[in-house]
Amino acid sequence: MDDEDLEAADSPMQRFVDADDIDGLLSVVSADDIAMAWHRYTATPEPKSYDHPDWWAIELFMGSEIFRRTELHRHLLLKLVEHGPEDAIGAVAAGPLEDFVSDDEDDLRWLEDQCATNHRLQSALLGTWSAPYVSEETLARLDAAAGEQLPRPRPESEWPPVLHALLAAERRLDDLAGGLSKYHEMVSPTDEQRDAAEAYHDALWALVGRRAL
DSSP: OOOTTSOGGGSHHHHHHHTTOHHHHHTTOOHHHHHHHHHHHHHSOSSOOTTSTTHHHHHHHHSSGGGGOHHHHHHHHHHHHHHSOGGGHHHHIIIIIHHHOSSOHHHHHHHHHHHTTOHHHHHHHHTOOOGGGSOHHHHHHHHHHHTSOOOOOOOGGGSOHHHHHHHHHHHHHHHHHSSHHHHHHOSSOOHHHHHHHHHHHHHHHHHHSSOOO
16 A cells, blocks of 8 residues: 555544554554654654654554553554664653553563563663652662663752742742733733732743743
């Protein structure tokens, strides 16, 4: 089947993915095809487009249906790390693999078993940002599977003063105006609300070095 000249919305693969029809999708493409399409899209220079002929492969991993097909989901993750070049492993880690990682015991045991012999999957696991979303017990097992400690958020005690100032300003703006977006909707904000918005602006500027409002 030659669909490379079709817009994404017109391709059979896109229609199957849009309909959550994974069986239909697998009737026209293989797991290897899916992985290679995912990497083709990921390697496309910015700006990317939903009209890209391989967008369907990205969308497949973003939908809920793939999470109901555990064996297929795992198989496709292995295909992604198999077919991707070394510099694409980070994209697999930050996307489909990171979304897969959880406290689920069966999935966790599968990851442990696979990482014991699959160096590319182990490298991808090390690149996931999983620490904030799993239990301490799971995180320790993920560390062991990856061969070293996964990235962690810095503890609040190590945050720079400018970040603490920004969070305090953000909380004050939330309390007084319901947040920045609500403040911008106000026709006649009070002096206190304007002061809070300006303080938030100054704190954000101090952190990132540029005006944001």
